[in-house]
Amino acid sequence: MLALGNCQESVKPLVKVVKGKKLCDKGWECKGWSKYCCNQTISDYFQTYQFENLFAKRNVPEAHAVGFWDYHSFITAAAQYQPHGFGTTGDKLQNMKEVAAFLGHVGRAKLHISELETFSVILGGQRNISFPVSNLEDVFVGNWKPTKNDTLAKKAPGFGTTINVLYGDEVCGKGDSESVNNIICHYLYYLDLMGVGRVPTMCSPVKNNNPSSPTSS
Numbered sequence: 001m002l003a004l005g006n007c008q009e010s011v012k013p014l015v016k017v018v019k020g021k022k023l024c025d026k027g028w029e030c031k032g033w034s035k036y037c038c039n040q041t042i043s044d045y046f047q048t049y050q051f052e053n054l055f056a057k058r059n060v061p062e063a064h065a066v067g068f069w070d071y072h073s074f075i076t077a078a079a080q081y082q083p084h085g086f087g088t089t090g091d092k093l094q095n096m097k098e099v100a101a102f103l104g105h106v107g108r109a110k111l112h113i114s115e116l117e118t119f120s121v122i123l124g125g126q127r128n129i130s131f132p133v134s135n136l137e138d139v140f141v142g143n144w145k146p147t148k149n150d151t152l153a154k155k156a157p158g159f160g161t162t163i164n165v166l167y168g169d170e171v172c173g174k175g176d177s178e179s180v181n182n183i184i185c186h187y188l189y190y191l192d193l194m195g196v197g198r199v200p201t202m203c204s205p206v207k208n209n210n211p212s213s214p215t216s217s
């Protein structure tokens with residue numbers, strides 16, 4: 001077992017095959033039989049020291065949240081969603097990008113990542129009703145397939161389109177937007193600190209384009 005600072009310990013996953021599909025249960029961090037639990041979980045590639053580097057000023061008096069949230073809170077909250085694919089869908093690089101994307105949106109929204117409601121909004125929430133996707137994660141990891149109209153509107157799977165999903169015309173399609181730049185800068189900042197490096201990302205410049213759902217053709 002590997003100690004995770006103040007967290008519980010990571011465990012060797014249990015494995016079984018159901019109808020030809022490999023399923024795993026990784027204990028407290030990825031509980032329940034899921035194909036995603038067979039992959040690396042967040043604590044495997046996002047360590048305590050990285051969290052401390054990312055949020056080094058979270059306990060300063062100006063933050064008004066001294067001692068309120070920490071690495072343990074983040075991992076404990078994330079554990080509820082890892083069996084469903086949060087941070088466990090792809091390879092290590094893809095998973096790190098997804099965690100950075102989540103933190104980028106959280107930073108913009110000024111929410112505490114120890115709150116489970118944050119995960120509900122970011123991962124499964126749907127604020128922009130003109131973009132009827134069922135799962136924000138599908139947009140980020142590529143499970144959502146854009147239609148011809150989406151492609152013409154410069155929408156593609158990735159971080160930029162998640163901005164459309166969550167905020168819509170509130171921030172998108174307005175040229176050089178401070179709100180959009182703030183979100184993207186947070187994302188790129190976390191990518192840098194996690195050692196991923198910069199990736200292209202943008203919010204769609206087209207307004208009111210009614211993007212499709214994942215099942216539309």
